[in-house]
Amino acid sequence: MFRLIITRVFLGFATLFAVTLLIFAATEILPGDVASAVLGQGATPDTLAAFRIELGLDRPAYVRYLEWLTNALQGDLGVAMTNKREVLDTITPRLYNTLFLAGYAAAIAVPIAIILGITAAINEGKWIDRAANIVTLGAISVPEFFIAYILILVFATNLGWFPSLSTVYSDMGFWQKIHVVALPALTLTMLVMAHMLRMTRASVLAIMSQPYIEMAFLKGLPRKRVILHHALPNAAAPIISVVALNLAYLIVGVVVIEVVFVYPGVGQYMVDGVSKRDLPVIQACALVFGSAFVLLNTIADILAILLNPRLRHPR
């Protein structure tokens, strides 16, 4: 088992390495470069060439890749080409904001989704099962900005409970932040719940057809105990992996929500970077997103290994 975990961690690193290669390759094939973007249409070929040399864009790609990779490994994400500020300094508070929002949404969505999923499985085919399915499916069937605007209309404009803009500052108190970020967190909750709920329900129900579940019923145990004690531990692995996938989505997939609520997260920073062809910014943001994905999925896989009694207690 220990070897399996080590292998999985190693694979995580290997994936991350592949991600860095892809990120660099992708930024290489972006049309245009920062020089033409910064200097605009009035640039002559001479000034462009000079500016490129100044930025180091004339050197071969693999040299720049290795340089970028070694710097990134040492925590140096480079300097933004457009405003000459350290990327790391800009990205750190934004990453904190992104994680805050993701954690906020996850803290609401994960417990509700799993509990509702299990409840739906216990009451398969009854009204609560159908209601949970219809509501969550409805929520993911409409575009995310639509939900966002509906929530703004109801809770910000009509009821006035929460602000419609979620701009946060570093000097805000914790509870003040919770209040300000409530609407984007709620929107995200509705987006990720359906997937987790349905997966929990499906995994639990798949286990319900196993002979040992029939055995548990024939032992005279109530349905609740059969599901919580006998089905759930065996359904945990797929549930964990779908939770990890959704947590990753909360971190990387929220650009639209950030724009709607003017929330200063990493996603917006990346969009700015792309529009200005600011390679170090794009690369840094992509690296953060990629790492979040790899990290969460690795953790999910390791948990699944730890939860498997066959691996935990070998013969």
Added chain:
Amino acid sequence: MTAPILKIQNLRIENLVGDVLVDNASLSLMRGKVLGLIGESGAGKSTIGLAAMSYARGGCKITGGHVEIDGVVIQDLSAEGRAKFRGRRIAYVAQSAAASFNPAHTLMDQVCEMPVHHCVRSRIEAQAWAVDMFRLLELPDPANFGARYPHQVSGGQLQRAMAIMAISANPDIVVFDEPTTALDVTTQLEVLVLIKNLIRDYNIAALYITHDLAVVAQIADHIMVLRQGKIVELETTQSILNSPKKTYTKELVADRQTSDVFREIILKDDQEVILDAANITAHYGDFKVLKDVSITVAKGETVAIVGESGSGKTSLARVIVGLTKLTSGDLTFLGKKLSPSLKHRSRNDLRKIQLIYQQPDVALNPRHTVGDIIGRPIKFYFNRTADEVRKRTLELLEQVGLPADYYYRKSTALSGGQKQRICIARALAAEPTLIICDEPTSALDQLVADEILKLLQQLQDELNISYLVITHDLGIVRRIAHRTAVLLNGELVASGATSTIFKPPFHPYTEILLQSVPELRENWLDELSARRAI
């Protein structure tokens, strides 16, 4: 005269689409008595067994009659009321202990769950009781046995643990649903003795469900013969065995008796040896599954490989077909050396060795028609036109005794025996020299299995094919094999003409195997355990 502990009257069970699974079944069971339910798969035995607990599997429904336990009609109770009976008054022992124990919990947790839940014993009392029972049923290291997980113990041990779990809340009735079918003959014998003792010592009333008449004859006071959901005959064990009244029962008894009889098969001499596996050794990782095993198969001959699970018999077959690589040894097929790896074998070599699998259900693609399935190897190996393929397929269908209109059917619409016939036709389509049959009849009912064996023999007479039959069932061996090889822990312990192998002087292990096959006499088990104990 006391009242019966379990009484079922005019029971009728239907599935979702309204097919009648059990029709008008009635029985009554006295305290301390055992009723055997016997029949083919689909006869409704398990359905009745579960109905006794007022439980019906997915989609099925009890639509008539009633089940009474100790005077209470349990299907009239609420779900909670029924749950109070299950486990507490009537418990269940399932066929596959490996699938019926929860892989996520220790055996102790699962054994103690019922007594604690039904408030029969406290957790501490239940644990102490379980350890005593582990000791009584001769499980290894009884004090720590409960700390293990299901995957950490063997099938026979799990089945014993399941029997302990069933009686953990002191039930009045236990439903045994084919408790020994998944076990090897020698393990089956041990578990059978233990179950018999438990029933006697704890004065339990039992429904014992099985398809093996000889097994049920050892345990039951009465036997109910079922067919297609209807009761054929319900009599004392003695009367069923000695003077069956209905035709179907007579057939069952007669067929079981012939499998006890040793049928002399004349050894074919001077036949060309087609397969020579010499000094085969093979490993799974570091584990040696085959140790220096040698066998030969001659033209038109049936060779049986006999052994329990884990003996290496399937590994030997896998080595011969090239799925498992041998570590050392030689394979010679039709005078030429056979590559140990599947990838390096010529198409002709592949064609000449075909396989018939244990489970025809999973060996056939459910999306393909019978014509596709049989026609595929003809197209693949012989490059014939569509018309020729069709003609040949129809020929093969006739050869295995299936009507021509099955050509367009899907295999899912057929019975187990018919599916196995299609597997045989598919193997024949490649025009092989050798067919490897991996437990070809163990998934089939007794009478159907008998027909398949007859078909295999008939095809051998017509086509002069050789069979290598892998089996744990000595009944099959005695009926069809010219020569037999006995494997134990990857080693060949005996080999030779079947008639010699099964006549004294035996190899000690062969003798144990032979003795362990249940015989169709009432007192066989008692006699044997008495003899063994001495």
